[in-house]
Amino acid sequence: MAVPVIQISNLRTQFDDFVVHQDLNLEIRAGEIVSLVGGSGSGKTTLLRQMLGLEKPARGTVRIFGEDINDCDTARRQQLRNRWGMLFQHGALFSALTAFDNVAQPMRELRALPEDLIRDAALLKLNMVGITPNDALKMPADLSGGMIKRVALARALALEPELLFLDEPTAGLDPDRSESFVSLISGLHRQMRLTVVMVTHDLDTLFALSTQIAVLADKRVIAMGPPEEVIALPHPFIHHFFLGERGQRALEVLREKE
Numbered sequence: 001m002a003v004p005v006i007q008i009s010n011l012r013t014q015f016d017d018f019v020v021h022q023d024l025n026l027e028i029r030a031g032e033i034v035s036l037v038g039g040s041g042s043g044k045t046t047l048l049r050q051m052l053g054l055e056k057p058a059r060g061t062v063r064i065f066g067e068d069i070n071d072c073d074t075a076r077r078q079q080l081r082n083r084w085g086m087l088f089q090h091g092a093l094f095s096a097l098t099a100f101d102n103v104a105q106p107m108r109e110l111r112a113l114p115e116d117l118i119r120d121a122a123l124l125k126l127n128m129v130g131i132t133p134n135d136a137l138k139m140p141a142d143l144s145g146g147m148i149k150r151v152a153l154a155r156a157l158a159l160e161p162e163l164l165f166l167d168e169p170t171a172g173l174d175p176d177r178s179e180s181f182v183s184l185i186s187g188l189h190r191q192m193r194l195t196v197v198m199v200t201h202d203l204d205t206l207f208a209l210s211t212q213i214a215v216l217a218d219k220r221v222i223a224m225g226p227p228e229e230v231i232a233l234p235h236p237f238i239h240h241f242f243l244g245e246r247g248q249r250a251l252e253v254l255r256e257k258e
């Protein structure tokens with residue numbers, strides 16, 4: 001069987017005496033769209049940061065593409081980083097650069113590509129997310145919230161990643177923009193054969209996109225599987241999160257998809 005894209009084993013995270021994760025295990029296979037859900041403070045963002053190699057766990061291993069992210073040198077880690085893209089919830093773009101330069105920047109940092117190739121590739125990525133060459137010349141301050149998210153997504157895709165991390169991708173977007181952003185991610189997932197890991201509180205986004213849901217509770221991943229299986233599990237957090245009033249509405253979307 002192929003090596004999992006992400007494999008987290010026996011992870012422990014601790015801040016002073018406060019234990020956030022204990023004996024946490026998680027395996028993500030290529031091509032999945034995995035949503036990480038959990039209550040506030042359950043450690044979703046911290047786990048995402050550990051996958052990105054931005055934080056080191058107290059114990060356990062985090063393997064990305066089969067390599068221990070905390071046990072490789074800086075050059076190797078950078079090579080791994082070039083294989084994933086990250087869409088941060090806030091502050092996704094450099095405010096002093098145009099949309100175009102924001103997307104070109106990760107390619108320029110590689111110092112290996114000629115400028116004309118970078119130009120074509122950046123315009124192509126912007127086109128994929130529906131940003132015109134004219135809008136590409138604008139500064140982030142002159143773009144709408146939805147357009148900023150699209151440019152940030154184009155930037156995350158700049159190096160043709162195999163893996164894409166999304167932190168609350170639709171937060172701050174109105175329902176229409178949120179829906180079109182979801183279709184965009186879904187289309188790109190198919191087109192680029194991406195593996196996607198996302199943290200979201202938005203049940204509409206979650207049900208529209210996820211092939212798997214991983215539930216973080218009791219300091220561990222207590223369940224992982226297809227949405228319809230996970231929501232049927234008898235755990236108080238799952239019941240509360242998915243089967244409340246807002247969950248019912250989102251579930252209708254899931255049933256319409258079937």
Ligand SMILES: Nc1ncnc2c1ncn2[C@@H]1O[C@H](COP(=O)(O)OP(=O)(O)OP(=O)(O)O)[C@@H](O)[C@H]1O
Pocket residue numbers: 015020038039040041042043044045046047
């Ligand atoms: N650098 C840090 N120092 C001390 N405590 C931290 C640090 N980072 C996170 N924590 C604590 O760890 C716990 C998990 O935080 P984290 O932000 O990962 O949760 P989360 O599940 O993403 O929450 P939310 O859904 O509210 O964003 C919280 O109690 C938080 O206060």
